Amino acid sequence: MQFIKNIENEQMQKIALEVKPGDLVEVHQRIIEGERKRIQIFRGILIGRKHGGSRETITVRKVTKGIGVEKIFPIHSPNIEQIKLIKKGSARRAKLYYLRDRVGQKGLMA
Amino acid sequence: MKTGLLGKKIGMTSIFLENGDSIGVTVLEAGPCIVLNKRDEQKDGYRAIQLGFVAINKKDVTNKPLAGYFKKQNVAPCGYIKEFKFKDIEEYEIGNEIKADIFQEGERVNVIAFSKGKGFAGTQKRHNFSGGAKTHGQKDYHRAPGSIGAVDAARVFKGQKLPGRMGNKRVKIKNIEIVKIDLDRNLILLKGALPGPNNALVAIEKVS
Known part of the structure; x- marks a missing residue:
């Protein structure tokens, strides 16, 4: 089992990720379109962290033109350039799935 | 080689x-x-x-x-x-x-x-049989293999899929x-x- 832990630890790139559920974050994702490489930025509220270890993922939610958009990022993927903390949130639970039912201003974390 | x-x-x-x-x-x-x-x-x-x-x-x-x-x-x-x-x-x-x-x-x-x-596995696990119906008046016939041959053959043909040891x-x-x-x-x-x-x-x- 130690071997597997070692392999997983080597995969981990952002060992201490300083974002928590409720935070407003910006995920910079490397995107390859044929020859071209560019960085796509996704800004939204972090509504949950899952799995842990090298397989950890974060779910980021934003509302564009009245439509909720959620993206799940594997945070240790080499295609994730950085995860920036824009504004600290004040969530009282680990998974903020209830934000999906909120409309308008209520959907924003204070 | x-x-x-x-x-x-x-x-x-x-x-x-x-x-x-x-x-x-x-x-x-x-x-x-x-x-x-x-x-x-x-x-x-x-x-x-x-x-x-x-x-x-x-x-x-x-x-x-x-x-x-x-x-x-x-x-x-x-x-x-x-x-x-x-x-x-x-x-x-x-x-x-x-x-x-x-x-x-x-x-x-x-x-x-x-x-x-x-271990000794039934036909559903071992050969992917579909089993019997859950309802429509069925009783105690949910995982049974069903018929294993015709009457006039008077024997079971070789290679008939039956329960038995599976895996290993x-x-x-x-x-x-x-x-x-x-x-x-x-x-x-x-x-x-x-x-x-x-x-x-x-x-x-x-x-x-």
């Missing part, structure tokens, strides 16, 4: 490739194996190398003829022995170590292992890609799953 190595299945995990793809891999502890004996054309009629894997204590060899064999070959006793066809048997001497560097990353290999034993069989998985080789820790990472439980013995052989 095939070339191979003995190894131990450690378990599964997932890793990221350079392009960001995440793939499931099986981690194998592959070797180092000791050359115990060589088979050549003159004496044995075929060319092969006998490999031993997992060094054990001398006093743990309870089989006396086997203990004598290790002594005669003047090698350290080991827990598992298997022969592999090797093309270049002249390159190896008895007592040599063979490591995972006989393989390359990106190469495809065959893996032989014993599948997990399922020798399985060969062909053309598995080697994702990564770690020579320092004697690890091989293979793409996808392998038969058998963790810590089970597996044989890895080159695709010829």
Whole structure:
């Protein structure tokens, strides 16, 4: 089992990720379109962290033109350039799935 | 001509490739194996190398003829022995170590292992029968195999699928890609799953 832990630890790139559920974050994702490489930025509220270890993922939610958009990022993927903390949130639970039912201003974390 | 190595299945995990793809891999502890004996054309009629894997204590060899064999070959006793066809048997001497560097990353290999034993299994688990209806007045006829033959045959035909022992069989998985080789820790990472439980013995052989 130690071997597997070692392999997983080597995969981990952002060992201490300083974002928590409720935070407003910006995920910079490397995107390859044929020859071209560019960085796509996704800004939204972090509504949950899952799995842990090298397989950890974060779910980021934003509302564009009245439509909720959620993206799940594997945070240790080499295609994730950085995860920036824009504004600290004040969530009282680990998974903020209830934000999906909120409309308008209520959907924003204070 | 095939070339191979003995190894131990450690378990599964997932890793990221350079392009960001995440793939499931099986981690194998592959070797180092000791050359115990060589088979050549003159004496044995075929060319092969006998490999031993997992060094054990001398006093743990309870089989006396086997203990004598290790002594005669003047090698350290080991827990598992298997022969592999090797093309270049002249390159190896008895007592040599063979490591995972006989393989390359990106190469495809065959893996032989014993599948997990399922015990005495019914037809639904063993042969994917659909079973009886759950409702419509059925009672005690949910997992039964149904009819096993016609009346006028007066016998059951050979090969009829019936309940019985399932699993714990020798399985060969062909053309598995080697994702990564770690020579320092004697690890091989293979793409996808392998038969058998963790810590089970597996044989890895080159695709010829």
